[in-house]
Amino acid sequence: MILQHKNIPVYYEDEGQGNAIILLHGFLENSSMWTDLKPQLLKSNRVVCVDLLGHGQTDCIGYSHTMGEMADAVLAVLNHLKLKTYKVIGHSMGGYVALALAEKNPKAVLGLCLMNSTYHADDDELKALRKRANLMVQTNFENLVRMSFTNLFSSESRTTHKTEIEKVLKQALKTSPQGYIASQEGMLLREDKFDFYNNLDAKKLIIIGQKDPVIKGELILSETKETTIKCEELSLGHMSHIESKKELSYIIMRFIE
Numbered sequence: 001m002i003l004q005h006k007n008i009p010v011y012y013e014d015e016g017q018g019n020a021i022i023l024l025h026g027f028l029e030n031s032s033m034w035t036d037l038k039p040q041l042l043k044s045n046r047v048v049c050v051d052l053l054g055h056g057q058t059d060c061i062g063y064s065h066t067m068g069e070m071a072d073a074v075l076a077v078l079n080h081l082k083l084k085t086y087k088v089i090g091h092s093m094g095g096y097v098a099l100a101l102a103e104k105n106p107k108a109v110l111g112l113c114l115m116n117s118t119y120h121a122d123d124d125e126l127k128a129l130r131k132r133a134n135l136m137v138q139t140n141f142e143n144l145v146r147m148s149f150t151n152l153f154s155s156e157s158r159t160t161h162k163t164e165i166e167k168v169l170k171q172a173l174k175t176s177p178q179g180y181i182a183s184q185e186g187m188l189l190r191e192d193k194f195d196f197y198n199n200l201d202a203k204k205l206i207i208i209g210q211k212d213p214v215i216k217g218e219l220i221l222s223e224t225k226e227t228t229i230k231c232e233e234l235s236l237g238h239m240s241h242i243e244s245k246k247e248l249s250y251i252i253m254r255f256i257e
Helices: 067-080 093-104 124-150 162-172 177-188 194-199 217-223 245-256
Strands: 002-005 008-016 019-024 045-050 086-091 109-115 203-209 230-234
Touching: 002 067, 008 067, 019 067, 019 093, 045 067, 067 093, 067 177, 086 093, 086 245, 093 109, 093 177, 093 194, 109 245, 124 162, 124 177, 203 217, 203 245, 217 230, 230 245
Parallel strands: 019 045, 019 086, 086 109, 109 203, 203 230
Antiparallel strands: 002 008, 008 045
């Protein structure tokens, strides 16, 4: 389904009945990433997936999409659907958007799961990496996407999940260069959200991959030890919905109960 927002189409899927679960995909992904997880969620829940700005079937609004602007597009969909309360699960960049969404409407968020994601802002090294990648986009887009996407998987997963990686890589390559640039610009502008997340009156969960090259799992485990934030560890990399499908499904189902 399509909703017009700021003169662009925003694509979303709305299925099932029951408590609302909002699924937000990561960078270079789209709503199709949730295909394997959705059937189990739909048994007793209403599930809404949204293609974020510059991804899937949702257009760009500029060359910098802040997490707040992405959250505005999601909120437009949720308001259109007249949803008053919901739990949100965000993968990677989708987790950053979920935090921005919760800031805009904290009373509506009953639960917020950061899946292979973090409340940390980018450090200087990561900001420099994003800026460098954006300079390379115009001349070497396909190789850049292939390299950055494949590196998100643990080394063993690159062998055991080769077919699935190729499948999701095809989806990643459908992202436009503008969508790539705008998301990177938006992500490097993020501020640290630890205090906000820690104080949010909602069920909170962070799912960490022990071999995730992007997320500082050990630091998160240390920082959240005596907080209301629960952490669950999986053994592999950044793409838990592919690398640790069964374990992830079990954790998610417990989170939404």
